[in-house]
Amino acid sequence: MKRPYGHMNVRRRTVLKGTAALGAAALVTPWGTPLRAQPTQGGTLRVAISTGGTTDSLDPGSWDSEFMNFQAHTRNGYLTEIGADGSLVPELAESWEASADASVWTFRIREGVQFHSGHVLTGEDVVASINHHRGADNTSAAAPIVADIADITADGMTVTVTLSAGNADFPFVMSDYHLPILPAQADGTIDPATTDGCGPFVMNNIEFGVRADYTRHDGYWKPGLPYFDAVEQVLIFDNAARQNALISGEVDYIDSADLNTVHLLERAPGINVLSITGTQHYGLPMDTRAAPFSDVNVRQALKYAINREQLVDTILNGYGSVGNDHPIGPGQRYFNAELEQKTFDPDRVAFHLREAGLSELTVDLNIADAAFAGAVDAAVLYAESAAAAGVTINVVREPNDGYWSNVWMQKPFVGTYWGGRPTEDWMFATAYAEGVPWNESYWSNERFNALLVSARSELDEDIRREQYFEMQEIVANEGGTIIPMFAAYVGAYSDALAHPEQVASNWRNDGHRIGERWWFA
Amino acid sequence: MSHIWTMIAKRLALGVVTLFVVSLIIFLGTELLPGDFAQEILGQAATPETVAALREQLGLNDPMHVRYANWLGDILQGDLGESLANGQSVSDLIGRRLGNTLALAGYAAAIAVPLSLMLGILAALFRNSVFDRAANASALTSISFPEFFVAYILIFFLAGAGGMFPSMSNFRPDADFADFLYRAFLPALTLTLVVTAHMMRMTRAAIINLLASPYIEMARLKGMSPMRIIVRHALPNALAPIINVIALNLAYLITGVVVVEVVFVYPGLGQLMVDSVAARDMPVVQGVALVFAAAYVLLNLTADVLATLSNPRLVHRR
Numbered sequence: 042m043k044r045p046y047g048h049m050n051v052r053r054r055t056v057l058k059g060t061a062a063l064g065a066a067a068l069v070t071p072w073g074t075p076l077r078a079q080p081t082q083g084g085t086l087r088v089a090i091s092t093g094g095t096t097d098s099l100d101p102g103s104w105d106s107e108f109m110n111f112q113a114h115t116r117n118g119y120l121t122e123i124g125a126d127g128s129l130v131p132e133l134a135e136s137w138e139a140s141a142d143a144s145v146w147t148f149r150i151r152e153g154v155q156f157h158s159g160h161v162l163t164g165e166d167v168v169a170s171i172n173h174h175r176g177a178d179n180t181s182a183a184a185p186i187v188a189d190i191a192d193i194t195a196d197g198m199t200v201t202v203t204l205s206a207g208n209a210d211f212p213f214v215m216s217d218y219h220l221p222i223l224p225a226q227a228d229g230t231i232d233p234a235t236t237d238g239c240g241p242f243v244m245n246n247i248e249f250g251v252r253a254d255y256t257r258h259d260g261y262w263k264p265g266l267p268y269f270d271a272v273e274q275v276l277i278f279d280n281a282a283r284q285n286a287l288i289s290g291e292v293d294y295i296d297s298a299d300l301n302t303v304h305l306l307e308r309a310p311g312i313n314v315l316s317i318t319g320t321q322h323y324g325l326p327m328d329t330r331a332a333p334f335s336d337v338n339v340r341q342a343l344k345y346a347i348n349r350e351q352l353v354d355t356i357l358n359g360y361g362s363v364g365n366d367h368p369i370g371p372g373q374r375y376f377n378a379e380l381e382q383k384t385f386d387p388d389r390v391a392f393h394l395r396e397a398g399l400s401e402l403t404v405d406l407n408i409a410d411a412a413f414a415g416a417v418d419a420a421v422l423y424a425e426s427a428a429a430a431g432v433t434i435n436v437v438r439e440p441n442d443g444y445w446s447n448v449w450m451q452k453p454f455v456g457t458y459w460g461g462r463p464t465e466d467w468m469f470a471t472a473y474a475e476g477v478p479w480n481e482s483y484w485s486n487e488r489f490n491a492l493l494v495s496a497r498s499e500l501d502e503d504i505r506r507e508q509y510f511e512m513q514e515i516v517a518n519e520g521g522t523i524i525p526m527f528a529a530y531v532g533a534y535s536d537a538l539a540h541p542e543q544v545a546s547n548w549r550n551d552g553h554r555i556g557e558r559w560w561f562a
Numbered sequence: 563m564s565h566i567w568t569m570i571a572k573r574l575a576l577g578v579v580t581l582f583v584v585s586l587i588i589f590l591g592t593e594l595l596p597g598d599f600a601q602e603i604l605g606q607a608a609t610p611e612t613v614a615a616l617r618e619q620l621g622l623n624d625p626m627h628v629r630y631a632n633w634l635g636d637i638l639q640g641d642l643g644e645s646l647a648n649g650q651s652v653s654d655l656i657g658r659r660l661g662n663t664l665a666l667a668g669y670a671a672a673i674a675v676p677l678s679l680m681l682g683i684l685a686a687l688f689r690n691s692v693f694d695r696a697a698n699a700s701a702l703t704s705i706s707f708p709e710f711f712v713a714y715i716l717i718f719f720l721a722g723a724g725g726m727f728p729s730m731s732n733f734r735p736d737a738d739f740a741d742f743l744y745r746a747f748l749p750a751l752t753l754t755l756v757v758t759a760h761m762m763r764m765t766r767a768a769i770i771n772l773l774a775s776p777y778i779e780m781a782r783l784k785g786m787s788p789m790r791i792i793v794r795h796a797l798p799n800a801l802a803p804i805i806n807v808i809a810l811n812l813a814y815l816i817t818g819v820v821v822v823e824v825v826f827v828y829p830g831l832g833q834l835m836v837d838s839v840a841a842r843d844m845p846v847v848q849g850v851a852l853v854f855a856a857a858y859v860l861l862n863l864t865a866d867v868l869a870t871l872s873n874p875r876l877v878h879r880r
């Protein structure tokens with residue numbers, strides 16, 4: 042079987058026209074990849090999730106934790122879906138088309154999709170669901186990503202979205218986990234506290250920070266799915282407790298394994314470790330407005346002073362890959378493989394320091410483990426390698442509590458993590474474009490900003506590729522963020538579970554769709 | 563008897579004042595923490611616009627004293643308010659968790675209190691014997707280890723592959739009592755190990771203290787059996803300090819078990835408090851703090867009343 046979407050080469054036309062080709066694929070395996078064994082029906086999937094809290098809420102605009110992200114895809118349907126191979130596949134929108142400048146998008150909504158409450162999906166539901174994140178004074182975390190929508194209207198089963206500027210990747214945005222399609226109420230809004238949805242499982246109860254229980258949605262529109270009869274989702278913060286729960290058979294799957302002890306878990310009988318490298322990366326942003334980081338030579342010196350291999354080996358225990366100071370992962374469509382990989386290089390550090398007119402360099406690195414698991418250790422290792430290259434880094438350990446409000450983007454040199462974004466444009470526009478709220482390094486580069494805008498609506502595949510290649514190069518060599526490593530999502534599951542050959546890398550937990558894609562062997 | 567009622571009434575009134583002071587301190591303390599709810603809940607995803615809108619929506623822009631006064635006004639009308647994070651009513655949130663916490667505390671106390679009284683009495687009876695030393699040493703050992711360590715050791719030996727008990731106490735909402743006893747056994751045992759030493763040693767010390775008194779000497783000279791002397795004559799007079807220590811430990815079982823909750827995935831009040839402080843979810847923090855403070859006040863009051871009742875000289879004052 043020839044799949045219409047290759048891993049890294051989604052053709053422009055197929056992106057624009059969604060389903061035409063997919064119809065053929067659907068005959069073979071609905072919404073997935075070739076299957077390893079014939080999936081069987083039945084059983085209760087028990088999943089342990091690592092982050093969440095009693096402060097979670099049902100409002101999709103507030104979803105932030107892995108716990109809520111998992112329930113999002115277990116309970117809900119989305120307009121579009123990132124397939125296991127990273128390509129975009131239709132979900133509740135059965136097809137879509139763009140105007141020539143990619144600024145007006147028309148989505149054809151699937152007929153006969155039933156919500157758990159029995160309500161049947163229409164375009165109105167889609168409009169209401171997206172509008173929940175729009176408008177002045179909106180508190181949704183997704184407000185920035187739908188800010189470009191100038192107008193959204195429904196006409197029966199057709200939804201038309203008008204953007205304020207062309208965006209060739211717009212259907213990707215519609216797969217964001219904050220944007221589930223919920224039933225519209227009489228006044229054209231959604232009820233943010235509803236537990237209704239049109240996903241594979243019906244939510245029976247949820248206790249924030251504790252557990253959620255689901256049963257199979259018998260009227261689910263994807264034929265034959267889901268395989269499980271029920272899902273139990275529990276929150277287990279503690280690494281040891283989570284791994285114990287898996288080993289002692291209390292749960293079938295854990296979303297995150299402790300990298301320090303994962304080798305022990307691998308040796309446990311009946312346990313499989315699942316490591317997926319996607320777009321998740323760890324970084325050290327520098328405030329490019331502040332001295333000495335305002336000098337690009339200082340930034341380059343700091344980038345050559347870090348030992349990436351060592352960090353991947355010790356901090357990630359090998360579960361990941363080295364980064365090259367730009368946020369695009371090796372599995373992405375326009376990953377620039379031709380770019381020279383930066384390594385630890387004292388000579389280049391010395392060269393760039395000379396260029397910057399400095400005889401020595403001393404900087405503070407304010408960091409806490411809230412930035413990413415092992416961040417403080419990583420900083421200490423960095424300080425060691427930097428010392429060997431003649432740069433002094435003082436590691437200032439900050440409290441985890443309040444890290445994101447008091448340290449990140451407040452102090453000039455800090456730590457950060459990104460789950461990554463499915464498209465290059467989305468990632469760059471979120472954290473590297475001039476003036477956007479999450480531009481952690483307060484970086485601005487004229488050429489980069491111009492390329493970003495032009496690539497966004499560029500229709501020629503080759504030109505677009507070239508533009509993204511150049512942007513990666515600019516970010517890597519002039520940007521304000523050191524990105525030493527891409528961290529794999531490392532989970533583990535019991536032998537009883539089986540999954541498709543290809544597991545999605547866009548988020549943890551097979552894109553959080555384990556409930557829909559996996560089965561009991 | 564009437565003076566006991568007066569005491570209870572006075573102490574309850576004082577308790578209310580204590581609660582007020584506690585709520586003020588907690589409020590000010592949480593205010594002193596850097597960052598506010600809007601920033602913490604949005605975390606890395608916060609933009610200046612969403613933070614501003616959220617503050618406006620939740621009234622976080624009001625000055626500190628206004629927010630405290632509003633909260634206090636609601637409390638006086640019996641309304642604990644709603645969680646800033648998800649709009650659930652605080653009394654519902656706390657109610658569910660408090661039930662779990664009390665159940666676990668009760669379970670642990672049901673094992674620990676009789677066990678430590680028994681061990682204490684036996685240790686006093688056979689003082690300086692091998693049994694006394696072994697009981698003391700093991701109780702002190704288990705109290706000296708951090709709780710999570712005791713918990714992991716128990717999991718290692720009693721749960722794990724092929725173990726007798728589940729390592730996770732997370733029971734389904736519809737679990738019955740037997741299931742609860744089974745699932746919560748390891749956390750209850752952990753807590754028992756942690757609190758037993760204190761109560762046992764106090765029992766032993768209080769009894770031994772009395773064994774030198776003339777009336778015990780008299781009993782002994784009469785030829786009474788040592789067990790009878792201790793249980794019948796020494797213990798009633800040693801009750802006051804023992805009751806106080808038991809009350810303190812019970813209060814600890816209610817308020818201080820967050821580590822055990824986390825290790826055993828037990829949905830109690832401790833985790834709720836920690837989550838809410840991290841998110842600066844003031845109404846929930848205040849609500850939980852009040853419950854904790856009330857637990858201390860009430861348990862101390864109960865201990866004092868019981869200690870008074872156990873002393874005939876105080877009951878029949880002239």
